[in-house]
Amino acid sequence: MSKSAxxxxxxxxxxxxxxxxxxxxxxTNALLAVRDELERQKDAVLEANRRDMSxxxxxxxxxxxxxxxxxxxxxxxTEKWNSMLQGVSDVAKLADPTNKVTYxxxxxxGLELYRVTCPIGVLLIIFEARxxxxxxxxxxxxxxxxxxxxxxxxxxxESAKVLANCIRTALASSSVPEDYIQVVQTREExxxxxxxDKYIDLVIPRGSNALVSHIQHSTRIPVMGHADGLCxxxxxxxxxxxxxxxxxxxxxxxxxxxxxxxxxxxxxxDILESVWPRVADxxxxxxxxxxxxxxxxxxxxxxxxxxxxxxxxxxxxxxxxLNLTMAVKAVASFDExxxxxxxxxxxxxxxxxxxxxxxxxxxxxxxxxxxTFVNASTRFADGLRYGFGTEVGISTGRTHARGPVGLEGLxxxxxxxxxxxxxxxxxxxxxxxxxxxxxxPLAPSLPY
Amino acid sequence: MSKSAxxxxxxxxxxxxxxxxxxxxxxTNALLAVRDELERQKDAVLEANRRDMSxxxxxxxxxxxxxxxxxxxxxxxTEKWNSMLQGVSDVAKLADPTNKVTYxxxxxxGLELYRVTCPIGVLLIIFEARxxxxxxxxxxxxxxxxxxxxxxxxxxxESAKVLANCIRTALASSSVPEDYIQVVQTREExxxxxxxDKYIDLVIPRGSNALVSHIQHSTRIPVMGHADGLCxxxxxxxxxxxxxxxxxxxxxxxxxxxxxxxxxxxxxxDILESVWPRVADxxxxxxxxxxxxxxxxxxxxxxxxxxxxxxxxxxxxxxxxLNLTMAVKAVASFDExxxxxxxxxxxxxxxxxxxxxxxxxxxxxxxxxxxTFVNASTRFADGLRYGFGTEVGISTGRTHARGPVGLEGLxxxxxxxxxxxxxxxxxxxxxxxxxxxxxxPLAPSLPY
Numbered sequence: 001m002s003k004s005a006x007x008x009x010x011x012x013x014x015x016x017x018x019x020x021x022x023x024x025x026x027x028t029n030a031l032l033a034v035r036d037e038l039e040r041q042k043d044a045v046l047e048a049n050r051r052d053m054s055x056x057x058x059x060x061x062x063x064x065x066x067x068x069x070x071x072x073x074x075x076x077x078t079e080k081w082n083s084m085l086q087g088v089s090d091v092a093k094l095a096d097p098t099n100k101v102t103y104x105x106x107x108x109x110g111l112e113l114y115r116v117t118c119p120i121g122v123l124l125i126i127f128e129a130r131x132x133x134x135x136x137x138x139x140x141x142x143x144x145x146x147x148x149x150x151x152x153x154x155x156x157x158e159s160a161k162v163l164a165n166c167i168r169t170a171l172a173s174s175s176v177p178e179d180y181i182q183v184v185q186t187r188e189e190x191x192x193x194x195x196x197d198k199y200i201d202l203v204i205p206r207g208s209n210a211l212v213s214h215i216q217h218s219t220r221i222p223v224m225g226h227a228d229g230l231c232x233x234x235x236x237x238x239x240x241x242x243x244x245x246x247x248x249x250x251x252x253x254x255x256x257x258x259x260x261x262x263x264x265x266x267x268x269x270d271i272l273e274s275v276w277p278r279v280a281d282x283x284x285x286x287x288x289x290x291x292x293x294x295x296x297x298x299x300x301x302x303x304x305x306x307x308x309x310x311x312x313x314x315x316x317x318x319x320x321x322l323n324l325t326m327a328v329k330a331v332a333s334f335d336e337x338x339x340x341x342x343x344x345x346x347x348x349x350x351x352x353x354x355x356x357x358x359x360x361x362x363x364x365x366x367x368x369x370x371x372t373f374v375n376a377s378t379r380f381a382d383g384l385r386y387g388f389g390t391e392v393g394i395s396t397g398r399t400h401a402r403g404p405v406g407l408e409g410l411x412x413x414x415x416x417x418x419x420x421x422x423x424x425x426x427x428x429x430x431x432x433x434x435x436x437x438x439x440x441p442l443a444p445s446l447p448y
Numbered sequence: 449m450s451k452s453a454x455x456x457x458x459x460x461x462x463x464x465x466x467x468x469x470x471x472x473x474x475x476t477n478a479l480l481a482v483r484d485e486l487e488r489q490k491d492a493v494l495e496a497n498r499r500d501m502s503x504x505x506x507x508x509x510x511x512x513x514x515x516x517x518x519x520x521x522x523x524x525x526t527e528k529w530n531s532m533l534q535g536v537s538d539v540a541k542l543a544d545p546t547n548k549v550t551y552x553x554x555x556x557x558g559l560e561l562y563r564v565t566c567p568i569g570v571l572l573i574i575f576e577a578r579x580x581x582x583x584x585x586x587x588x589x590x591x592x593x594x595x596x597x598x599x600x601x602x603x604x605x606e607s608a609k610v611l612a613n614c615i616r617t618a619l620a621s622s623s624v625p626e627d628y629i630q631v632v633q634t635r636e637e638x639x640x641x642x643x644x645d646k647y648i649d650l651v652i653p654r655g656s657n658a659l660v661s662h663i664q665h666s667t668r669i670p671v672m673g674h675a676d677g678l679c680x681x682x683x684x685x686x687x688x689x690x691x692x693x694x695x696x697x698x699x700x701x702x703x704x705x706x707x708x709x710x711x712x713x714x715x716x717x718d719i720l721e722s723v724w725p726r727v728a729d730x731x732x733x734x735x736x737x738x739x740x741x742x743x744x745x746x747x748x749x750x751x752x753x754x755x756x757x758x759x760x761x762x763x764x765x766x767x768x769x770l771n772l773t774m775a776v777k778a779v780a781s782f783d784e785x786x787x788x789x790x791x792x793x794x795x796x797x798x799x800x801x802x803x804x805x806x807x808x809x810x811x812x813x814x815x816x817x818x819x820t821f822v823n824a825s826t827r828f829a830d831g832l833r834y835g836f837g838t839e840v841g842i843s844t845g846r847t848h849a850r851g852p853v854g855l856e857g858l859x860x861x862x863x864x865x866x867x868x869x870x871x872x873x874x875x876x877x878x879x880x881x882x883x884x885x886x887x888x889p890l891a892p893s894l895p896y
Contacts, residue, residue: 016816017787017790017814017816020813020814020816021810021813021814105834105835107828107833107834107835111824113834113835120846120847121816121846201846201847202846202847216668217668220664220665222670222845222847222848224847240872242871242872243871243872246871246872246874247872247873247874249874250874250875250876254874254875254876339465342465353872360866360896361895361896362469362896364862364864364866364895364896365468365469365896366465366468366469368464368465368468368569369862370862370863371862371863371864371865372862372863372864372865373864373865373866373867374864374865374866374867375866375867375868375869375872375873376559376865376866376867376872376873376874377872377873377874377875377876379874379875380555380865380873380875381863384885385555385875385878385885386553386555386561386863387553387555387561387885387887397670398568398569398649398650398860399568399649399650399670399672399847399848399860400670400847400848400860402860402861402862403861403862403863404863412846412847412848412850413850413851414812414817414818414819414820414850414851415818415819415820415829415834415851415852416812416819416820416821416822417819417820417821417822417824417828418808418812418821418822418823418824419821419822419823419824420823421823423690423691423694424688424690424691424692424694424695424801424823424824424825425695425823425824425825425828426694426695426697426698426702426824426825426827427698427702427825427827427828427833428698428702428825430833437832437833437835439835447809447812448808448809448810448812448813
């Protein structure tokens, strides 16, 4: 049973290669089989989950684990269980992201080139506590035609093992190879897997910044994820007061622990005495601690006498608080705001509140982030809200995929060149004195 | 003048950020200014080039450098000079790859989401001898809106310096910041630049496999390139004899030093006595040394008595010969051929010769390479032949870009969310008991 990391990586690659001729329907059927098997094995899963929970509760009692982690571990509520199963059905229903023709051109009579989307290959997904992520990620991998190796947090070991067994049992009865989904348990295995760049094509860490950052530093395999979620809201001189309050409060307080929550509020100096005090009031009423630079502090201190208003220190503008704390910075101009954001934000999502269409456009072009928003909360930066049907993760990288990533982030493409000519096609007959390339567009029909 | 690697990286990032509001026309005009300045400075460039040439010729005389390198250095032929300038004009004329809307959806009344292509940021391009690559790559960077740091081979130092000065002089008179294009000279600078993942977004090594492989092992920044070009041609049982000869000979001999040349020929056992001897004859006549496994050797040895036919050793099937040598492998079945190719090819480009449409399709789906070709030479794998107008490089990676990469490989995208509502938009009003996301498609018009 206990394979080496190399064997696991090779088995994943072999499963991927063996799956190339599967149809979309076969992969969808495999997903439905997974759902059925999970339903069938509900008792076994919940029993394993209870073992994880007891072990975790002991650690909590000993002060070695936070109580919130136990809550994330728990699969026993009907709502959580059903939503896990519903997730499988939802992914099954999504459009297949593979076999889309994105470029088609005729190079010569009888010589046709097609660019066709296809899976990336083998994914290594590393996540933390929540065991249902096994099912979620396995569904996305099967749907998109990628093999996956999964590693969950050690607290969810028992649950993850049984969930993975359900998935593999279901796959064994389907057309998708069983080794499409493999689960590993230990950190040592992960270190060794991160070396297998010959067999593994993409690493997706889902979890804390510390985890993502550690992975990014430990492998040559491309990593898709975000190490920081340092989002800003900029209140322009032209900001509408009501919109400013709503957007700032929602961006900060709707779910402070999320990566798309705002950590910094940038305020134009012209509204320090008008809009800003109202926004500060709304934030304080929502329980937000404001860490203000001197101008933004001075303009609210006389009217506001809350313990929640404090002077900022310079590191506040580079801190992902993930709680009800917000750093406030006054700027002398729109351009200073943009420069400040480009320096301090993590290029995840930044919003402007403005009534100027011209400045809205300039902001969206000039701020170099995955999301640039106008009069809307940074919290909208999310795959489901964007309409992708699912979210693989959020990427602050600048290659492959950026921002919230749906199933499209799990595919790449290949070029298929078909000669239907009498003699086959050779390059030596083209060029000076020979044939010319036609490069005339073709209908994007699938060549296979 | 001598900036540290960190200062260079920061200057590139600042230039990139300062360029966000430039129009397509302004970038095109900058390119035309570059061309003009190069024409104006032709004498100075050629003089610098002569200094590089003399130094290189001395090294050749001392046996320390190959003569072919001197040829690659030389800019003085009218053809080479003109083609360098024409390259700038050609890139100027290409379609702007930025500001294309690739997804647009209405989330709510007055809340519109757009995905818009945009430059990646700062590119680090490392290349070897040919000095005109400075001009070529600078053109691609300016056209696509990316800042670039360039490092050429030390043999072309003088030429590269003067070419870079021309480009920067031209930029200084244009709307594009001068620091958009910077040239560094030493290996030490490169090592330090490869550490600057905060400021540099993509490394593109153009040159030998050794160079690419070294870079891939030396940085956390994403690398776009190909470390190997191990392409195969598979002659199926159904192969047409004439097509087999043409495709095999062109794939091997059209330009043996190129990464898209074939190194391995895979032959189905059923044609070892029929098609294969003719193909072997054609290859030998073209001067190709054949390294054959036992079955493929046995079937041609009686009729062919050439010194060019030899038994193979196992490493021949993992070697990028880059010359007129080809490893030959007989297989018992189509499936064995596919498995062999997936194991031994570098996933660059692989071709099948077959008269079976069904096997052609299966080959293209099952072979897990950037290019899968039917009855066509592997040498077609090239950005210009594919119709991209230019080639940034060829990628054997499986994320971001795969295969020949045109200007599209130098862009990513950002999400722009625009609220035109009365009150701005907040997430807290959506979800259970609140508003539902509409996700209705919008016309893909540019939001800024």
